[in-house]
Amino acid sequence: MSSDRLAQPADVLRPRHVGAPIKRTEDPRLLTGRGEYTADRKPDRALHVAFRRSEQPHAKIIRIDTTAASATPGVVAVLTADSIAGDFKPVIPFSRMSSYYATPIMPLASGKVRYVGEAVVAVIATSRYLAEDAVELIEIDYEPLGAISRAGAAVASDAPLLHEEAGTNVLIAREFKKSDVDADLSAAAVRVSGRFEMTRKAPLAMEPRSYTAEYDARRSALTLYTSSNIPGIVRDALSESLGIPGNRMRVVAPDVGGSFGSKGSLYPEEMLMCIAARKLGRSLKWTADRLEDVSSSSQAFAEIVDAEMGFDSNGVAIALKADVIGDIGAYSIYPWTCGLEPVQVVSFLPGPYKIGSYRGAVRGVATCKPPTGPYRGVGRPISTFVTERLMDLGAKALGLDPLEIRRRNLVRPNEFPYRIASGIIWDKTGFIECLEAAGQTAAYDRLRAQQTEARKQGKLFGIGIASYAELTGIGSRIPAAPGMPINTGSETAKISIDSTGAITAAFGVASHGQGLETTLAQIIADDLGASFDDIRVVQGDSDAVPMSTGTYASRSAVLGGGAAKHASALLQNKIKRVASHLLEANNDDIEVSGGKAMVSGTDRFVTFKQIAKAVYSDTRTLPVDAREELTASYTYDPINGTTAAATHIAVVEIDPVTCFVHILKYVVAEDCGQIINPMIVDGQVHGGVAQGIGAALFEELVYDDDAQLLTASLVDYVIPSALEVPNMDVVHVESQSAVAGGFRGMGEGGAIGAPAAIANAIADALSPFGADVSILPMTPERIFQLIKQSKSKAEEKSR
Amino acid sequence: MKPAGFDYVAPATLDAAVEALAAANGEGKLLAGGQSLLPLLNFRMTRPAVLVDLNGIKELSFIEKRGDHVAIGALTRHRDIEHSPLIASDLPVMSAAMRHVAHLAIRNRGTIGGSLSHADPAAELPMLAMFYDARLAVQGPGGRRTIAAKDFFVDALTNCLEPEDIVAEIEFPILRHDGWAFEEAAKRFGDFALASVALSIRRGASGIEDARVAVMGVADTPLRLGDVEKRLVESGIDGRISDRFAEWVASSVTPNSDLHASGEYRKHLLAGLAKRAMTTALAMKG
Amino acid sequence: MAVKVSVIVNGTRREVADLEPRLLLSDFLRDALGLTGTHVGCEHGVCGACTVLLNGDSVRSCLTLAVQANGCEITTVEGLGTPETLNVLQTQFREHHGLQCGFCTPGMLMTGEDLLRKYPFATDEEIREGLSGNLCRCTGYQNIVAAIRSAAAIRREQTQ
Numbered sequence A: 001m002s003s004d005r006l007a008q009p010a011d012v013l014r015p016r017h018v019g020a021p022i023k024r025t026e027d028p029r030l031l032t033g034r035g036e037y038t039a040d041r042k043p044d045r046a047l048h049v050a051f052r053r054s055e056q057p058h059a060k061i062i063r064i065d066t067t068a069a070s071a072t073p074g075v076v077a078v079l080t081a082d083s084i085a086g087d088f089k090p091v092i093p094f095s096r097m098s099s100y101y102a103t104p105i106m107p108l109a110s111g112k113v114r115y116v117g118e119a120v121v122a123v124i125a126t127s128r129y130l131a132e133d134a135v136e137l138i139e140i141d142y143e144p145l146g147a148i149s150r151a152g153a154a155v156a157s158d159a160p161l162l163h164e165e166a167g168t169n170v171l172i173a174r175e176f177k178k179s180d181v182d183a184d185l186s187a188a189a190v191r192v193s194g195r196f197e198m199t200r201k202a203p204l205a206m207e208p209r210s211y212t213a214e215y216d217a218r219r220s221a222l223t224l225y226t227s228s229n230i231p232g233i234v235r236d237a238l239s240e241s242l243g244i245p246g247n248r249m250r251v252v253a254p255d256v257g258g259s260f261g262s263k264g265s266l267y268p269e270e271m272l273m274c275i276a277a278r279k280l281g282r283s284l285k286w287t288a289d290r291l292e293d294v295s296s297s298s299q300a301f302a303e304i305v306d307a308e309m310g311f312d313s314n315g316v317a318i319a320l321k322a323d324v325i326g327d328i329g330a331y332s333i334y335p336w337t338c339g340l341e342p343v344q345v346v347s348f349l350p351g352p353y354k355i356g357s358y359r360g361a362v363r364g365v366a367t368c369k370p371p372t373g374p375y376r377g378v379g380r381p382i383s384t385f386v387t388e389r390l391m392d393l394g395a396k397a398l399g400l401d402p403l404e405i406r407r408r409n410l411v412r413p414n415e416f417p418y419r420i421a422s423g424i425i426w427d428k429t430g431f432i433e434c435l436e437a438a439g440q441t442a443a444y445d446r447l448r449a450q451q452t453e454a455r456k457q458g459k460l461f462g463i464g465i466a467s468y469a470e471l472t473g474i475g476s477r478i479p480a481a482p483g484m485p486i487n488t489g490s491e492t493a494k495i496s497i498d499s500t501g502a503i504t505a506a507f508g509v510a511s512h513g514q515g516l517e518t519t520l521a522q523i524i525a526d527d528l529g530a531s532f533d534d535i536r537v538v539q540g541d542s543d544a545v546p547m548s549t550g551t552y553a554s555r556s557a558v559l560g561g562g563a564a565k566h567a568s569a570l571l572q573n574k575i576k577r578v579a580s581h582l583l584e585a586n587n588d589d590i591e592v593s594g595g596k597a598m599v600s601g602t603d604r605f606v607t608f609k610q611i612a613k614a615v616y617s618d619t620r621t622l623p624v625d626a627r628e629e630l631t632a633s634y635t636y637d638p639i640n641g642t643t644a645a646a647t648h649i650a651v652v653e654i655d656p657v658t659c660f661v662h663i664l665k666y667v668v669a670e671d672c673g674q675i676i677n678p679m680i681v682d683g684q685v686h687g688g689v690a691q692g693i694g695a696a697l698f699e700e701l702v703y704d705d706d707a708q709l710l711t712a713s714l715v716d717y718v719i720p721s722a723l724e725v726p727n728m729d730v731v732h733v734e735s736q737s738a739v740a741g742g743f744r745g746m747g748e749g750g751a752i753g754a755p756a757a758i759a760n761a762i763a764d765a766l767s768p769f770g771a772d773v774s775i776l777p778m779t780p781e782r783i784f785q786l787i788k789q790s791k792s793k794a795e796e797k798s799r
Numbered sequence B: 001m002k003p004a005g006f007d008y009v010a011p012a013t014l015d016a017a018v019e020a021l022a023a024a025n026g027e028g029k030l031l032a033g034g035q036s037l038l039p040l041l042n043f044r045m046t047r048p049a050v051l052v053d054l055n056g057i058k059e060l061s062f063i064e065k066r067g068d069h070v071a072i073g074a075l076t077r078h079r080d081i082e083h084s085p086l087i088a089s090d091l092p093v094m095s096a097a098m099r100h101v102a103h104l105a106i107r108n109r110g111t112i113g114g115s116l117s118h119a120d121p122a123a124e125l126p127m128l129a130m131f132y133d134a135r136l137a138v139q140g141p142g143g144r145r146t147i148a149a150k151d152f153f154v155d156a157l158t159n160c161l162e163p164e165d166i167v168a169e170i171e172f173p174i175l176r177h178d179g180w181a182f183e184e185a186a187k188r189f190g191d192f193a194l195a196s197v198a199l200s201i202r203r204g205a206s207g208i209e210d211a212r213v214a215v216m217g218v219a220d221t222p223l224r225l226g227d228v229e230k231r232l233v234e235s236g237i238d239g240r241i242s243d244r245f246a247e248w249v250a251s252s253v254t255p256n257s258d259l260h261a262s263g264e265y266r267k268h269l270l271a272g273l274a275k276r277a278m279t280t281a282l283a284m285k286g
Numbered sequence C: 001m002a003v004k005v006s007v008i009v010n011g012t013r014r015e016v017a018d019l020e021p022r023l024l025l026s027d028f029l030r031d032a033l034g035l036t037g038t039h040v041g042c043e044h045g046v047c048g049a050c051t052v053l054l055n056g057d058s059v060r061s062c063l064t065l066a067v068q069a070n071g072c073e074i075t076t077v078e079g080l081g082t083p084e085t086l087n088v089l090q091t092q093f094r095e096h097h098g099l100q101c102g103f104c105t106p107g108m109l110m111t112g113e114d115l116l117r118k119y120p121f122a123t124d125e126e127i128r129e130g131l132s133g134n135l136c137r138c139t140g141y142q143n144i145v146a147a148i149r150s151a152a153a154i155r156r157e158q159t160q
Ligand SMILES: Cc1cc2nc3c(=O)[nH]c(=O)nc-3n(C[C@H](O)[C@H](O)[C@H](O)COP(=O)(O)OP(=O)(O)OC[C@H]3O[C@@H](n4cnc5c(N)ncnc54)[C@H](O)[C@@H]3O)c2cc1C
Pocket: B029, B030, B031, B032, B033, B034, B035, B036, B037, B038, B039, B054, B074, B075, B100, B101, B102, B103, B106, B109, B110, B111, B112, B113, B114, B115, B116, B117, B118, B122, B123, B124, B125, B161, B165, B166, B167, B168, B190, B191, B192, B193, C044, C045, C046
């Protein structure tokens, strides 16, 4: 546990940055309104864009009349799919997966619309107010083609096809198999099963999506400022689509106001902004209003899982079978494909457990909704929900304590690396250690005693446990979709010391709240031996390094951190070589720390500034061949990646009057390996858990049968506020991973464990009624219905 | 999400405001705190030709005791009601309810006149107007007239005003009671209520001598439950009074189902809140 | 119809003519005055990111017309402290890691300022209640509450 971790001798000798709660470099600007988010850009004479979006779920576009809109004051241009047809190539979210159909991504709906909220026409005017005035005057005639609102309806034989060329609404189907599940299930002592559902949700970053396309006429160059966490991927896609080479197409993610997945794919609007800026030779601004953001940004989950688990008489889970249907929305997204979320569910269902046989089948089905895409945790919030519910059901059937059944099934320390039944390999991680640490911190036994007391008083008091493991910092061997056109498995660090002695470290990652400017500098400060304050981290800019992808999938600490360590080591060697000349000492006797190179055991040193001067400016000090440029670049690929794990324990009480769930206690014990900055790690866990509480209790995108969104405003799409999130206890099991630095990724974890832990706690609280929790969010309405059904069942029985 | 265009006037007196409104020929809209109107403007769900801003009319902002009632000017902010010692002592149910009205920054702007006129069926102040049997003084081109709360709320988001009318002030009769409670449940604190109960009682030797009951979130307008009040007065105070009260309250409403909750759940909720309210009211020293 | 708006923002008088009456205060601050520290997250009053102080009280700038602020004093996040000299509340946000992406932060700070002035002795529960109109998706609120609690303690000490 980090707080009382004993200081190692090395820590005492030299102040270390890695592991210390260093205050963030980002904060002073963000706390004073000096940050710069995309919408804060002020390009010269910028024009403003507003979109006319489809009100139809699925319809052929018959006619678009833009005459009145074009004549509105302030309007500069009105663009439709037809008017930009020759300006780009569609972007294809390619993958080699069999049974996958890649729907092309177009900047504006072309020929037909496939969901309510899809952009059809773009109006460009001198202000957003005037652009919105004109949007209202556009007339569009549609021929309705039949709404598909539910995944079940989409697979019906008479369902209209959303993409005729695909010949089916099933855009992706996969199956994972190991051993003979059916035989093992029939041999099982106990079998438990259920139909589980995680409803559709919005990642809902507080900053809506925002793009500013800046046109430089002098160089015919475009810079897209974007609220994206994958600026490098966006640059490459736009370069290809618009036919602009990378040295004239730059994509910058400046300060970004959160993503949680919603800013982690290429968007049609990003294409449109660049196409239009080039066409008009002007800079353009667009920020989604909240309704647009909720109804057109990538959404999450929307999966129904039929699952069954078999246990032997000792409570060891031996077989797991699952059938997943995912409502993936109208399009496949770039670059992740529509397989991202649903396929991940079947990949991770066996979780951290040694389940012998497995069959997981998944279908991703097109409906008239915005595409699903990444969401903090991708797939694992639901796989964990399902597996952890089944574990609890198993425990109940076997008369075992929920903590004990997990003890019996988690992969043990001596069993790593362990390949789970779906094929994922867990490297050595503190699974059991997290379970035990969570139990201890929560005072689990005392909680159970407290529960007995509470129940005597008729209180609905529940304790829920969830354990999970995730793959983080994934290397090149494990692409998100097989054969996808980009490499997500490596990350570059380019560190240079300039002629003033200042250090600039450039990365391809794109921080959007994680504090990477701070944590990456901490690593460099230690490994280069620099002073923390001298380091400036540049990130989120496609011009910073030749190839980059961004920050997603809990990768930046592992990949960016690994690259930082390697590049720091290379640069430190150069520093040592120069210093050995200057100090007339042996290379091996030079020690570098705090921005100085010194001869060990002496007080002789040179500062980075002096070294820089000697190398760059003062041509007399060093021989020519010793004037090595003080730069180093390293591209790090962890090949496989590393595991991160946690156990969450939630304690809840349900008010039988309001049916509200009150979270009385929340404990997380997690293993993210070597901690870089404990303050930031705790913050990530808090935020993830809060988001998981939203998923478990409040958040749901409701579409009616005509595929109209009923919850687009923040009044109706309810995310937790300060009163709905409890204080959390977070403890750390710091087991070093095998990757550089011993780091593990941890940005997503909180959101993975919380829905399952809360679901189990609610089920436990409602166990006097024998009610089962199989759908999230557990709103007061759903809890009310559960209690009511259980009561009427009980009455029937007693009759 | 930007408002459609409109003209703007900011009169300094109530009479000038009435005039400006009349001059707009039914295309005018009053702007008070703006906390309900601005979202509608931003969504372009309403598009008046002229906005008549009341915020410059100082005479509309006051809280005053007048004999056996408290008068509140229409432009009085939620915050001022929340922090008023006079309201706390003479209209305690209102005082207790105010922290449930939206959030800090919204209470800093929102006004009682705006809230009543907006007539949201899940808003606290309209319910309290019903509860206290308030009288609204309304200024129109023909002068001033008084409208009882029960006639003011016509339907969800609909009041009985003519387009040129302005609510000037509201009179709340003081209840000389010795027990009261305000119970509300909202999805998130500060959200509009899923259901809410306001209760006030005066006890005497024979039991409850006088009672006031109002509910909201369970119909198109807030409701005062006169029948329940009568039954309370007729019924003695015993160990089962809270349960009976809950039953009576629940059986007097038939809430609709909507996106946020079913009618059935709302009824269950209302009964539970009523029970809690009665328990709280009875626990106050008589 | 065009209107002129004259306000004192962060202590400086600013005047802009030829504005449409429909211009929101949030857009006025961000676009007409270039004060982009005030963020816009919903434009329907729920998220709180746009909160500023109007004559000392926290208000939603997305639910206020620019013309309504005419003659008023406005404080935005830019008026609290500079990167070199953060004020007490800003410092505590940094100390307690009360911000991650920073998008909700200006609204949190302005609400926090109002809250501390009106309720200097607020308990954690009251702080949470006071913040209930400001949504944050990153922090889970725990550290924001801690920052405000500790700023309150420091301010109380300073005024004693
Ligand atoms: C996020 C959010 C949450 C909220 N939560 C709650 C809540 O929980 N409970 C609650 O009660 N309210 C809530 N509100 C609404 C808030 O209380 C408003 O302040 C109130 O409903 C309207 O008051 P206003 O002064 O802002 O009116 P405005 O918005 O200015 O006006 C509202 C309507 O009343 C008319 N009007 C205004 N004044 C007069 C007058 N004197 N005479 C005639 N007509 C007039 C206007 O023309 C308009 O049609 C919430 C608002 C927001 C944005």
